[in-house]
Amino acid sequence: MICVSTVEPHWACNAPAAFAFSPLTSPTSRPELRMIPDTKIVERQPDARTVDGVVGAPAVAREPEQEALSSRLLRDYDAGAFFFASPKRTMLARGVFATVPDAGGANSLDGLPERVAAVLNASRDAAHDIPVAVGAVPFDGKVPAHLVVPMTIQRAGPMVFDGAAAARSPLAGQYTLRPVPEPSAYKDGVAAALKLMQEGPLRKVVLSRSLHVDTAAPVDLRQLLHNLARRNPHGYTFAVDLPQHADAAPGAGRRTLIGASPELLVARSGLQVMANPLAGSAARSADPVEDQARATRLMASPKDLHEHAVVIDAVAEALRPFCKTLDVPKGPSLVSTQTMWHLSTRITGELKDPSITSLTLALAMHPTPAVCGHPTALAHEAIGNIEPFHRGYFTGTVGWCDANGDGQWAVTIRCAEADDRTLRLFAGAGIVVGSTPEAELAETEAKFRTMLQAMGLGLEVQP
Structure with missing residues (x-):
């Protein structure tokens, strides 16, 4: 336990606009989705009422300050909202117009695209614009997916920060850090996974760790989100309000x-599809010469190139049945975040059938070998036997899908679940033949730093 103190191709994007369900005018009227001029932002009042099973509330508009709309959306985020920023757009959604129902069976992901489509189609009559479902899908069907059609949606272009804005504002306070499992136990798990590969057909498995962070004061989600977005402007920064656990205290x-995920699972715009799997990683160095050397070694590493190839083959295999054309580059390129180098391959294609939605594609690919392993069933079994916790939404997917099927879904990594005074951080590493327990532990430590640095905790913390 540690105690610490601190003081894509171009995708179609609508012009900056906000959308909201109109105020109810009578007990029998239905809310209406309408465009709000981009000079106003709608805020909901707490006196919501329910009509025909749909929640509606009066809206009050206020004039915005003179600043970039994307920055304003980030500034206006508060707990309970949905925020999603990608390299091409920024989205802020509030309230719940409709909730996608749970499947009610053993696997919450069964029939999920059809349930989402039904809710979106039912919302069309109340909308002047195209309804959108937003939220998070878990790693597996043991946890319900959480997807809603929001009451208000505001959209803008990508986040843009100057040098001053990119500096982090530490979250002041005291933190107690507890790794789960302990580092030695994680290395034992890696050794067990390597033994499984020696004895059977398992080619890759991703083993993850959790870091429990207890805080002396409530977590400042707004500042944490600001820091993540500012430090990761080319990734996918997100915040999703989740239902409380069934056993949560009253x-x-x-x-x-x-x-702040670096990895796009899939995006769809019309018939155009793009996926950008990442697999094979190296921690960055503060020394420029060493940093470049690590990037060069990563591009030449047989172990990492093999790990990447396993993922690319699986993603292409999942997408190919849906696509008329599919372009898979012969080799990876390098992408970087502030903490990591990654091998990256951008896969593009054209759909055969326009009825195939972004969520359908996401679930056909999910979980990719980048977060689970290969073969999937064997890797999933190994994860269940070795990891001492259930992942929940970690290594799931987060994003949005509209009633036309367009959408973006990012892989839910470099993330945490925040609950009042607790943060539960997650990080994983891909285990293949040639992996070593020490190197995989070090990789997870490096990946924790996306969240730790956004909290204002630097290299002095060993997770």
């Missing part, structure tokens, strides 16, 4: 999934 506060 009066428990909000539960939020928050993070």
Whole structure:
């Protein structure tokens, strides 16, 4: 336990605009989705009422300050909202117009695209614009997916920060850090996974760790989200309001999934499809010469190139049945975040059938070998036997899908679940033949730093 103190191709994007369901005018009227001029932002009042099973509320508009709309959306985020920023757009959604129902069976992901489509189609009559479902899908069907059609949506272009804005504002306070499992136990798990590969057909498995962070004061989600977005402007920064656990204490506060993923699972715009799997990683160095040397070694590493190839083959295999054309580059390129180098391959294609939605594609690919392993069933079994916790929404997918099927879904990594005074951080590493327990432990430590640095905790913390 450690105690610390601190003081894509171009995708179609609508012009900056906000959308909201109109105020109810009578007990039998239905809310209406309408465009709000981009000079106003709608805020909901707490006196919501229910009509025909749909929640509606009066809206009050206020004039915005003179600043970039994307920055304003980030500034206006508060706990309970949905925020999603990608390299091409920024989205802030509030309230719940409709909730996608759970499947009610053993696997919450069964029939999920059809349930989402039904809710979106039912919302069309109340909308002047195209309804959108937003939220998070878990690693597996043991946890319900959490997807809603929001009451208000505001959209803008990508986040843009100057040098001053990119500096982090530490979250002041005291933190107690507890790794789960302990580092030695994680290395034992890696050794067990390598033994499984020696004895059977398992080619890759991703083993993850969790870092429990207890705080002396409530977590400042707004500042944490700001820091993540500013430090990861080319990734996918998100915050999703989650339902509380069934066994949560009465009066428990909000539960939020928050993070900055470097990895696009899939995006769809019309018939155009793009996926950008990442696999094979190296921690960055503060020394420029060493940093470049690590990047060069990563591009030449047989172990990492093999790990990457396993992922690319699986993603291409999942997408190919849906696509008329599919372009898979012969080799990877390098991409970087502030903490990591990654091998990256951008796969593009054209759909055969326009009825195939972005969520359908996401679930056909999910979980990719980048977060689970290969073969999937064997890797999933190994994860269940070795990892001492259930992942929940970690290594799931987060994003949005509209009623036309367009959408973006990011892989839910470099993230945490925040619950009042607790943050539960996650990080994983891909285990293949040639992996070593020490190197994989070090990789997870490096990946934790996306969240730790956003909290204001630097290299002095060994997770």
